[in-house]
Amino acid sequence: MTGRADVRPVTRGNATGRTGGTGSGRPLWTVRRRDNLVGYLLITPQLLGSVLFVLLPLGLVLWYSLHEWNVLAGTFEFVGTENYDRLLADANLREVLAGTAVFSAGLVVFNLALALLLAILLNQRLRGTTFFRTVFFSPVVVSLVAWTIVWQFLLQDDGGVNGLLGAAGVDGPNWLRGEGTAMSAVIVVQVLKNVGLNMVLFLAALQGVPAQLYEAAALDGAGAWTRFRRITVPLISPTILLTSIITVVGSLQVFAQIAVLTQGGPGMSTTVLVYYLYQQAFQFHHFGYGATLSVLLFAIVALLTVVQWRMRRKWVIDET
Amino acid sequence: MRPFGKPAAVALAALLTLTACGGANEATRAAKGPQPLRMTIWTSNEAHLKLFNEIAAEYRKTHPDIGEITFDPIPFENYTTTLTTQIAGGNAPDLAWILENSAPDFVSSGALAPLDDTLRKAEGYGFDDLTPSAVKLWQAEGKLYAYPFSTSPFGVFVNTDLLKKAGQKTPAEMIKAGTWTWEKVVAQNAAVASGTGKAGMVVRDFDYKSWDNLASVWGGWGAQAWSEDGRTCGFDSPEMVEAMTFLHRAVFTDKAFPGPGTTADFFAGDAAMTITQISRASLLQDAKFGWDLVPLPAGPKGEYSVIGQAGLGVFKKSANAAAAVDFLAFFTNPANSARLAAYFPPPRASQLTADTLAKSNPLLKPEQLQQVVIGGIEKGVVKPSHTGQAELAQTVRAALDPLWQPGADVKAVLGGVCARIQPMLGT
Numbered sequence: 001m002t003g004r005a006d007v008r009p010v011t012r013g014n015a016t017g018r019t020g021g022t023g024s025g026r027p028l029w030t031v032r033r034r035d036n037l038v039g040y041l042l043i044t045p046q047l048l049g050s051v052l053f054v055l056l057p058l059g060l061v062l063w064y065s066l067h068e069w070n071v072l073a074g075t076f077e078f079v080g081t082e083n084y085d086r087l088l089a090d091a092n093l094r095e096v097l098a099g100t101a102v103f104s105a106g107l108v109v110f111n112l113a114l115a116l117l118l119a120i121l122l123n124q125r126l127r128g129t130t131f132f133r134t135v136f137f138s139p140v141v142v143s144l145v146a147w148t149i150v151w152q153f154l155l156q157d158d159g160g161v162n163g164l165l166g167a168a169g170v171d172g173p174n175w176l177r178g179e180g181t182a183m184s185a186v187i188v189v190q191v192l193k194n195v196g197l198n199m200v201l202f203l204a205a206l207q208g209v210p211a212q213l214y215e216a217a218a219l220d221g222a223g224a225w226t227r228f229r230r231i232t233v234p235l236i237s238p239t240i241l242l243t244s245i246i247t248v249v250g251s252l253q254v255f256a257q258i259a260v261l262t263q264g265g266p267g268m269s270t271t272v273l274v275y276y277l278y279q280q281a282f283q284f285h286h287f288g289y290g291a292t293l294s295v296l297l298f299a300i301v302a303l304l305t306v307v308q309w310r311m312r313r314k315w316v317i318d319e320t
Numbered sequence: 321m322r323p324f325g326k327p328a329a330v331a332l333a334a335l336l337t338l339t340a341c342g343g344a345n346e347a348t349r350a351a352k353g354p355q356p357l358r359m360t361i362w363t364s365n366e367a368h369l370k371l372f373n374e375i376a377a378e379y380r381k382t383h384p385d386i387g388e389i390t391f392d393p394i395p396f397e398n399y400t401t402t403l404t405t406q407i408a409g410g411n412a413p414d415l416a417w418i419l420e421n422s423a424p425d426f427v428s429s430g431a432l433a434p435l436d437d438t439l440r441k442a443e444g445y446g447f448d449d450l451t452p453s454a455v456k457l458w459q460a461e462g463k464l465y466a467y468p469f470s471t472s473p474f475g476v477f478v479n480t481d482l483l484k485k486a487g488q489k490t491p492a493e494m495i496k497a498g499t500w501t502w503e504k505v506v507a508q509n510a511a512v513a514s515g516t517g518k519a520g521m522v523v524r525d526f527d528y529k530s531w532d533n534l535a536s537v538w539g540g541w542g543a544q545a546w547s548e549d550g551r552t553c554g555f556d557s558p559e560m561v562e563a564m565t566f567l568h569r570a571v572f573t574d575k576a577f578p579g580p581g582t583t584a585d586f587f588a589g590d591a592a593m594t595i596t597q598i599s600r601a602s603l604l605q606d607a608k609f610g611w612d613l614v615p616l617p618a619g620p621k622g623e624y625s626v627i628g629q630a631g632l633g634v635f636k637k638s639a640n641a642a643a644a645v646d647f648l649a650f651f652t653n654p655a656n657s658a659r660l661a662a663y664f665p666p667p668r669a670s671q672l673t674a675d676t677l678a679k680s681n682p683l684l685k686p687e688q689l690q691q692v693v694i695g696g697i698e699k700g701v702v703k704p705s706h707t708g709q710a711e712l713a714q715t716v717r718a719a720l721d722p723l724w725q726p727g728a729d730v731k732a733v734l735g736g737v738c739a740r741i742q743p744m745l746g747t
Binding site: 069070071072073074156157158159174175176177263264265266267268271279282283284285287 | 401404405407408425426429430431528529579580581582583637708710711714717718719721722724
């Protein structure tokens with residue numbers, strides 16, 4: 001808005017001064033247009049990347065979802081809404097969406113709660129906090145597949161986790177093979193992998209809370225819990241919003257952990273939407289239907305993000 | 321100017337340039353002379369690759385029109401998925417190994433070039449030497465779409481040291497006495513597991529997921545995953561229920577098999593027996609224990625054999641399809657087939673003799689080759705395969721999962737498998 005107001009008078013001045021007229025009275029090459037061109041040129045690389053690698057594939061996915069693409073036979077036929085009809089009639093989809101919801105909810109709640117707890121603990125002025133910050137953050141930089149494979153060994157029936165439990169006299173379950181335990185195991189492995197990132201974001205936010213607010217509250221007789229609820233949470237709410245959006249979107253894209261740990265089993269209990277999409281497209285060769293599932297995933301991610309963004313007005317500080 | 325006019329035009333121009341480059345490359349490649357060939361394979365074994373490269377080098381000596389021939393290994397676990405992704409991405413190889421479980425999909429898709437004419441015409445090829453049971457899976461409407469490159473029977477490798485330690489008879493003694501049966505084998509393995517702390521019997525690659533490997537067990541009961549014509553589910557048949565009840569008891573009651581989520585590698589000396597294909601014998605090169613290779617134990621329905629196969633096909637859409645078929649004819653001619661027999665049992669009747677195989681399989685004794693390989697290929701049933709195999713396999717896997725719990729209701733679970741897959745078989 002302000003840019004346009006600044007530019008307008010200059011444009012007029014130049015229009016009369018420089019061009020010498022094109023006959024129509026409105027010159028082609030104005031400063032404003034030249035500035036626009038420079039602007040466009042500057043953003044072209046980024047825009048080109050977005051178009052080629054984001055918008056174009058997105059459009060193609062939509063296009064593919066209207067087709068039946070048989071890779072082996074090399075046929076690509078327009079089938080209209082057939083894949084969408086199939087989506088509505090897919091008997092597995094309910095189970096897949098339920099599994100995805102359980103995974104996402106479990107991951108977000110567990111991840112954010114643990115990240116916040118760790119951040120609060122490591123925000124104390126105590127010896128050794130730097131060491132522990134490093135310890136909790138280090139899994140973030142470990143290769144995802146390597147991390148998951150190590151956990152696969154640990155979670156086996158005769159693996160390290162049950163070995164520890166056995167030493168404590170507890171007969172541990174067969175984590176990755178039980179319908180109830182497999183999902184919990186996948187969630188825990190994923191939380192431990194990424195909790196450090198949210199922890200660091202929370203730490204930064206906590207350090208931005210002015211100390212005098214706590215002092216004032218303490219003088220007014222507020223206890224630790226009240227200070228946390230009335231001061232900490234509201235002031236770090238923008239970070240809570242950010243981490244929850246990142247974690248929800250990330251949780252919907254989980255793939256490698258499932259592929260390595262459970263391959264969607266036992267039964268279909270850990271077959272989340274992205275893994276189901278992969279199975280349909282790349283294992284069963286239903287590329288058209290896989291694309292349709294991608295459209296569904298896109299819609300879910302977009303919807304959840306919009307909902308979270310809108311809800312921010314209710315609970316995020318300074319958002320009205 | 322409209323806000324997005326310029327960038328859109330630039331993007332379009334870039335796309336057009338990219339596409340134009342692609343087209344130009346195709347054209348220049350065609351005019352360039354020697355054509356390269358690429359073949360995807362699942363082995364990355366150095367000895368295998370060395371042999372392939374030698375054969376390829378010999379072929380190129382007489383075929384100057386062929387450029388480099390590359391053998392492109394793809395890990396076994398994701399072989400078919402990776403191959404189809406390459407095809408989808410427009411980067412299909414010229415030739416590819418195809419595993420038996422995806423044979424019906426590839427053969428029926430029309431993606432492969434028919435081989436009969438070239439192979440029959442190739443000098444000294446001996447097309448009729450190929451055994452009918454080996455080529456059956458790779459044919460459609462009387463045409464051969466892939467060469468049965470490896471026809472490998474399942475056998476039982478036995479750690480005789482572990483058996484002796486547990487006070488058990490060796491398989492050779494049992495075969496002689498006519499007691500090499502599943503009932504006795506389970507008892508032996510249960511004794512090893514409880515007596516030595518090592519695992520008993522391992523069905524290699526099964527891992528309570530890749531259930532098609534269990535064909536090497538349930539074959540003894542005469543059970544089948546589905547009927548010969550592929551239209552009727554066989555999981556709820558009385559034979560299958562009996563076989564799976566036996567297996568379930570052997571796993572969870574007798575502890576003769578390591579349970580789900582437990583690993584034991586026979587070739588590292590951690591298990592008494594393993595069922596696998598004979599091509600794994602190479603893993604015993606440096607074995608620190610005494611071992612034997614014997615046929616699968618007899619089931620209630622008597623003796624049986626199961627074979628796994630890999631085919632070698634040429635993609636019809638390859639720009640060099642004709643050259644690739646010609647190379648395939650050379651790669652699998654009688655002389656090269658005899659060399660490849662060192663690792664991959666050949667489909668040629670004339671080469672399926674203990675003498676021929678012994679020359680290239682120094683690790684195996686003639687009687688092992690006769691019993692397991694030759695006997696196995698003659699009467700072997702190929703592992704279950706069907707069109708839409710990947711989806712079927714996944715559906716069966718998910719429906720079978722409840723079976724791998726101690727208190728499972730075997731009959732109900734198997735009924736559940738059929739309820740899930742019968743609609744898929746019927747179509």
